[in-house]
Structures are given as structure tokens and as C-alpha cells.
Amino acid sequence: xxxxxxxxxxxxxxxxxxxxxxxxxxxxxxxxxxxxxxxxxxxxxxxxxxxxxxxxxxxxxxxxxxxxxxxxxxxxxxxxxxxxxxxxxxxxxxxxxxxxxxxxxxxxxxxxxxxxxxxxxxxxxxxxxxxxxxxxxxxxxxxxxxxxxxxxxxxxxxxxxxxxxxxxxxxxxxxxxxxxxxxxxxxxxxxxxxxxxxxxxxxxxxxxxxxxxxxxxxxxxxxxxxxxxxxxxxxxxxxxxxxxxxxxxxxxxxxxxxxxxxxxxxxxxxxxxxxxxxxxxxxxxxxxxxxxxxxxxxxxxxxxxxxxxxxxxxxxxxxxxxxxxxxxxxxxxxxxxxxxxxxxxxxxxxxxxxxxxxxxxxxxxxxxxx
Numbered sequence: 172x173x174x175x176x177x178x179x180x181x182x183x184x185x186x187x188x189x190x191x192x193x194x195x196x197x198x199x200x201x202x203x204x205x206x207x208x209x210x211x212x213x214x215x216x217x218x219x220x221x222x223x224x225x226x227x228x229x230x231x232x233x234x235x236x237x238x239x240x241x242x243x244x245x246x247x248x249x250x251x252x253x254x255x256x257x258x259x260x261x262x263x264x265x266x267x268x269x270x271x272x273x274x275x276x277x278x279x280x281x282x283x284x285x286x287x288x289x290x291x292x293x294x295x296x297x298x299x300x301x302x303x304x305x306x307x308x309x310x311x312x313x314x315x316x317x318x319x320x321x322x323x324x325x326x327x328x329x330x331x332x333x334x335x336x337x338x339x340x341x342x343x344x345x346x347x348x349x350x351x352x353x354x355x356x357x358x359x360x361x362x363x364x365x366x367x368x369x370x371x372x373x374x375x376x377x378x379x380x381x382x383x384x385x386x387x388x389x390x391x392x393x394x395x396x397x398x399x400x401x402x403x404x405x406x407x408x409x410x411x412x413x414x415x416x417x418x419x420x421x422x423x424x425x426x427x428x429x430x431x432x433x434x435x436x437x438x439x440x441x442x443x444x445x446x447x448x449x450x451x452x453x454x455x456x457x458x459x460x461x462x463x464x465x466x467x468x469x470x471x472x473x474x475x476x477x478x479x480x481x482x483x484x485x486x487x488x489x490x491x492x493x494x495x496x497x498x499x500x501x502x503x504x505x506x507x508x509x510x511x512x513x514x515x516x517x518x519x520x521x522x523x524x525x526x527x528x529x530x531x532x533x534x535x536x537x538x539x540x541x
Contacts, residue, residue, distance in 0.1 A: 174207040181215045187261075188254055193223040193232075193243075205232070209239035218257050222250040287464070290509035293318055298513070298539075305539055306380035310417050312535040316519075319506050321499065322531045325369055326419035328378055329404075369420050371397045377407060378417035383536050393421060422531050425489060427479055428521030430458070431500070431532075433507040435515050435540065441507040445473050445500060448521045463508040470500035491524050499530050515540045 180186055191208060212219045221243035223232055229245045236243040244250040297315045301307050307315075310328040317323050377390035385391045390411065395403050407416055430448030435441050439462055446458030459473040474483050474493065483493040499522070507517060516538040524530055 173204060174211055177208065177211040177219075178214075181211065181217055181219075186217070188217060188257060189219045190250055190254060191219065191221045193221055194225070205235050205239060205241075208236070209241050212239075212241050218254070220244070220250050220254055222247050287505065287509045290319060290506055294506070294510050294513060303380060305541075307537050307539070308378050308380055308415065308417075309376065309535060310378055310415070312537045313532070315537075316506075316532055316535060319502065321502060321506070321519075322529060323535075324374075324419040324422050324531060324533065326417055327368055329416040329418060369418060371395070371400075372421045374419045374421050375403050375407065376417040376419070377411045378415040379411075382411070382414065385534075422523065422525050422528060422533065424523035424525045424531070424533075425491070427482065428523055428533075429496070431503055431519040431522050433463070433503070433510075433514070433517035435511065441504075441511050443473075443500070443504045443507055446477055447479050461504070463504040463511075465501050465504040467497050467501055470497040470504075473500065490526065492529055495530050496524075513540055514538065 177189070177191070180189060193204065193208070208219070208221065219241065221236055221241055222245075223229065223236070223243055224245050225232055233243045233245060242253070244253065294315070297311075297318065301311055308328075310326065313323040313326065372394045375392045375395050376385055377388070382388060382390050390407075392403050392407075404416065407414070427447055428449035430444070430446050432444040433441055434444070441463040442460055443463050443465065444458050444460045446456075457478045459476040461469050461473060465473075471493075474480055474496065482489055483491050483496070503519070507514075510517075514537055517536070519532045519535050521534060522530060522532050
């Protein structure tokens with residue numbers, strides 16, 4: 172009877188998914204029910220899930236279902252959640268198929284492998300050039316992004332070292348220049364030369380692997396004007412002795428801020444996360460994720476899944492460049508895919524939109540594998 176009931180329900184065109192509630196205590200329920208359910212699962216293309224619980228024997232029955240190719244859970248909450256994910260996946264596949272109609276063909280696999288191989292060589296070369304092996308600072312991470320075509324603010328890393336006993340003396344060198352020696356002198360001597368490199372106002376950050384979360388240690392000053400330069404440098408030197416400074420152009424941008432992140436999963440490889448960013452990322456919890464690398468269609472789907480998606484669809488006339496963000500997502504996903512096995516986490520937060528610069532990565536960090 173149980174098998175016949177399942178068959179009748181699964182043949183109903185109004186049923187898309189079936190959850191079987193299997194309990195072994197009512198009279199007449201035998202172990203052959205395992206095979207009955209498994210047989211119906213094999214005969215249908217519709218997803219079937221099982222919720223079962225039987226005290227100490229629950230795990231045994233779940234294992235027996237699994238051996239027969241049937242997915243089972245001991246929690247009704249997990250069963251329903253799994254059903255929801257299956258429905259959402261089907262909806263995504265259908266939307267992908269619709270949006271793919273008439274779309275240009277994607278690169279052949281050989282082209283994708285060539286791009287990934289090229290980016291991996293860039294990444295490995297970047298690793299060999301780190302000042303502190305295994306611990307890239309923000310300046311170095313942004314140099315990597317710049318190499319692969321991801322926009323960053325114009326910036327200079329200044330090395331600050333104590334010289335003698337005078338608290339006012341320091342040596343500052345710029346890694347943005349290729350000339351030997353770079354910028355040197357006391358803060359007041361550097362100011363004029365700095366103004367030639369980057370126009371004021373500027374953003375000043377503490378730069379170094381120990382300072383991944385700069386906001387929490389008050390390691391960021393924005394809107395620094397030329398008259399304030401000397402005082403800001405001295406303040407940072409006193410609070411972060413021996414640390415480098417990252418001085419960048421101040422980018423005017425529109426809210427909201429966007430988060431782009433990458434994390435390596437031991438089973439599935441590199442995954443990309445996109446969502447509402449800034450210092451309130453944990454509060455918003457508005458994110459979407461995909462495995463790398465992405466196609467432009469997948470990147471568009473990620474933006475559509477966010478609660479802030481109206482901002483990318485012309486909300487109140489805001490001039491956000493959706494296609495530019497899609498291109499950034501695709502390029503970032505290619506970089507992540509090329510770095511598989513070499514990094515455990517990458518955070519670009521915030522990524523902002525400037526009317527004059529387009530999408531720009533304001534803060535970035537990389538945690539290497541191992």
C-alpha cells in the first residue's frame with residue numbers, strides 16, 4: 172500500500188517534491204519499507220526526501236536509506252530546508268536556461284584553462300615577491316589586484332623607521348616608484364613630494380599583516396588635508412611603531428558598499444561571495460555565493476538574489492554600473508579559481524562605485540593557505 176500511495180502521489184502533476192514521514196512504531200511497518208521507498212525513488216524524476224526517527228536505531232535506518240540512494244534526515248527542520256534548497260536550485264537552473272537563450276557562447280574549455288593558467292603564474296610570481304613570506308599586507312594585495320585588472324585607488328606605501336633618538340625624524344620610501352631610493356625625509360619634507368603623487372585629501376592607513384582589521388584599532392584616517400599631514404603621520408608612528416603607512420587617494424562614492432569575498436572549500440574548491448558590505452556586513456547578512464569561476468550570467472544572478480538589487484536596477488535614478496560590477500565579479504572569480512590551493516580566504520570590502528572611477532576596491536586582504 173505504501174508503495175502504491177507514493178506512486179500515485181508522484182504521478183500527480185501538481186506535486187513537484189515529496190517528503191516521506193517514516194516512523195517504525197505503528198503496526199504493520201516492516202523493514203522492507205526501505206526497499207519499497209527506494210524503488211519508487213528510482214522510478215521517478217521528482218526529488219524524494221525522507222524524515223525518520225526511531226530512537227537508538229535512527230542512524231542505522233538513515234544509513235540503510237543512504238545505501239539505497241535515498242536522502243534521509245532525522246530532523247524535520249533539516250528535511251524541509253533541504254527541500255527548499257532543491258526547489259531554489261531548480262528555479263535557478265530554469266532561469267539560467269531562459270537567460271542563456273540567444274546569449275553568446277562561452278569560451279571553450281581550452282580558453283578557460285589558458286586564462287586560469289596565466290593568472291596562476293601571475294599569482295605565484297606575486298607570492299615570491301612578498302616582503303614577509305606568507306603574510307601579504309594591503310598594499311601588496313592591491314598590487315596583485317592591479318596586475319589582473321581589478322581597479323584600486325592610487326596609493327603609496329610609506330616606510331616609517333626611527334632614526335637616532337629624535338622622535339621627529341623618520342624615513343619614508345615609496346614602493347609606487349621604480350626609482351631607487353623612493354621618497355625619503357621627515358614627514359614635513361615628504362608632504363610636498365606626496366602632493367605630486369596623490370592629490371589631497373588622502374586616506375592614511377596602517378599597513379601590515381598584524382593589522383587586518385584596521386577599523387577596530389583605529390588604523391584609518393580619511394579626509395586628511397595637506398596641513399594635517401605631519402600630525403597624522405606622527406600619530407600613526409606613535410600608535411603603530413615600526414608599521415608601514417598606506418596613503419591613498421580619497422575616492423568619492425555612492426552607497427551602499429559592496430562585499431566581495433572568496434573562500435576555499437575542501438570539497439568544492441574556491442567559492443565567491445557577494446553582498447552588502449562595509450563595516451556592517453555581519454548586520455546586513457545579505458549575500459549570495461557561487462563556485463568559481465563565474466560566467467556573466469551567474470554573476471548577474473548573484474546580484475538579482477540580493478535584497479539590495481533595486482540599487483542595480485535604477486532605483487531613484489542611481490547611476491550604478493551593473494555591467495561593470497558583473498565584469499568585476501567574473502574577473503575576481505577567475506583570480507580565485509587560479510589561486511585554488513594557495514589561499515584560504517580573500518576579502519574585498521568595501522567595493523564602491525564612483526561616478527568618475529567606476530567600481531573600485533577600497534580595502535583588500537588575503538589569507539594564504541597553510
